[in-house]
Amino acid sequence: xxxxxxxxxxxxxxxxxxxxxGAEPDLGDxxxxxxxxxxxxxxxVAAPIVPSKPARIGLIASLFAALGGWAGLGGLTAATAxxxxxxxxxxxxxxxxxxxxxxxxxxxxxxxxxxxxxxxG
Amino acid sequence: MDMxxxxxxGAPDGALLIAFANGDQTAARLLTVRLAPRALGQAMRMLSxxxxxxxxxxxxxxxxxxxxxxxxxxxxxxxxxxxxxxxxLCTDRLRRRRRSVGLDExxxxxxxxxxxxxxxxxxxxxxxxTDALAALPDRQAQAVALRHLEGxxxxxxxxxxxxxxxxxxxxxxxxxxxxxxxxxxxxxxxxFSDD
Numbered sequence: 001x002x003x004x005x006x007x008x009x010x011x012x013x014x015x016x017x018x019x020x021x022g023a024e025p026d027l028g029d030x031x032x033x034x035x036x037x038x039x040x041x042x043x044x045v046a047a048p049i050v051p052s053k054p055a056r057i058g059l060i061a062s063l064f065a066a067l068g069g070w071a072g073l074g075g076l077t078a079a080t081a082x083x084x085x086x087x088x089x090x091x092x093x094x095x096x097x098x099x100x101x102x103x104x105x106x107x108x109x110x111x112x113x114x115x116x117x118x119x120x121g
Numbered sequence: 122m123d124m125x126x127x128x129x130x131g132a133p134d135g136a137l138l139i140a141f142a143n144g145d146q147t148a149a150r151l152l153t154v155r156l157a158p159r160a161l162g163q164a165m166r167m168l169s170x171x172x173x174x175x176x177x178x179x180x181x182x183x184x185x186x187x188x189x190x191x192x193x194x195x196x197x198x199x200x201x202x203x204x205x206x207x208x209x210l211c212t213d214r215l216r217r218r219r220r221s222v223g224l225d226e227x228x229x230x231x232x233x234x235x236x237x238x239x240x241x242x243x244x245x246x247x248x249x250x251t252d253a254l255a256a257l258p259d260r261q262a263q264a265v266a267l268r269h270l271e272g273x274x275x276x277x278x279x280x281x282x283x284x285x286x287x288x289x290x291x292x293x294x295x296x297x298x299x300x301x302x303x304x305x306x307x308x309x310x311x312x313f314s315d316d
Contacts, residue, residue, distance in 0.1 A: 006305060006308075007298075007301040007302045007304075007305040008300075008301040008304050008305055008308065008311075008313070009301075010297075010301075012301075012308075012311075012313050013297060013300060013301050013304070014269075015313075016246045016249070016250055016304065016311060017250075017269040017270060019242075019243050019246040019247065020166050020246060020247050020250055020270055021166070021269075021270055021272065022162075023162075024158040024159055024161065024162040025158065025161050025162055025165055025171075026158075027157055027158055027161060031161075031175050032153070032154075032157075034175075034179060035153050035157060035178075035179060035182060036150055036153065038179065038182065038183055038186065039141075039146050039149040039150060039153065039186065040146060042183065042186040042187065043141070043144060043146050043149070043186075044141070044142055044143070044144055044189065044190055
């Protein structure tokens with residue numbers, strides 16, 4: 001008489017496992033197509049390079065750009081300051097240079113020094 | 122095999138996954154061709170349901186594509202990772218069945234059929250085993266399935282389940298005993314009629 005309530009022996013359980021074990025199932029074209037579609041949808045893409053929006057350039061910005069931006073403006077400021085300084089307080093070396101170019105200063109007078117009123121004709 | 126796959130012949134799974142992370146779809150397709158049949162087999166052996174098994178494999182592979190950008194080659198085997206995810210997704214579904222069906226119902230033996238064909242026995246065994254796995258605690262079901270349905274060794278199962286080999290041995294032993302007890306009620310249906 002079969003004892004239906006007695007638990008399966010190791011042999012019987014192994015037979016159940018063996019029945020279930022088997023060759024890998026065929027994926028089938030439809031299922032494969034679904035899996036490939038997932039890949040196409042998931043493929044990582046590099047972040048697109050978005051060109052920066054061209055800004056509207058005003059008059060001041062145009063001048064600023066024409067001067068060479070901050071670098072150009074810095075150079076211009078330094079040159080202006082140097083020119084102003086030379087004008088206010090010229091170095092001694094520069095005096096002798098101007099003497100060479102313009103010569104010594106000459107004072108001319110059309111009246112005698114002691115006839116300030118010009119009465120003596 | 123597809124001509125497009127030739128350039129990857131011999132490339133390890135991890136390298137293919139990294140190639141996919143760099144935008145190469147062909148690498149992922151080859152990985153699918155390599156891994157999906159085994160994953161589908163694993164799911165079907167646990168669930169005995171083709172449609173559900175396909176959903177599990179699709180979900181597992183989707184997760185794989187999502188982790189691809191963070192994958193570190195050499196840290197883990199893609200196949201080990203996939204075994205783990207498929208096993209987890211299957212036990213999730215078995216747990217849902219357990220809740221919706223109830224243990225009494227799934228353990229109910231069918232009428233004793235004296236002469237059933239070999240195919241019917243095979244079908245009955247698959248269904249009975251799936252039902253029985255659903256009745257086990259998740260970790261026991263996973264360990265038993267990986268050991269006795271997938272035929273993996275304990276060290277590999279330990280790696281998949283991220284537990285010790287001793288814990289695997291304990292889970293499989295307890296799981297087997299529980300299965301033997303649960304299936305006892307369906308002996309005749311399973312084709313066992315020892316006198």
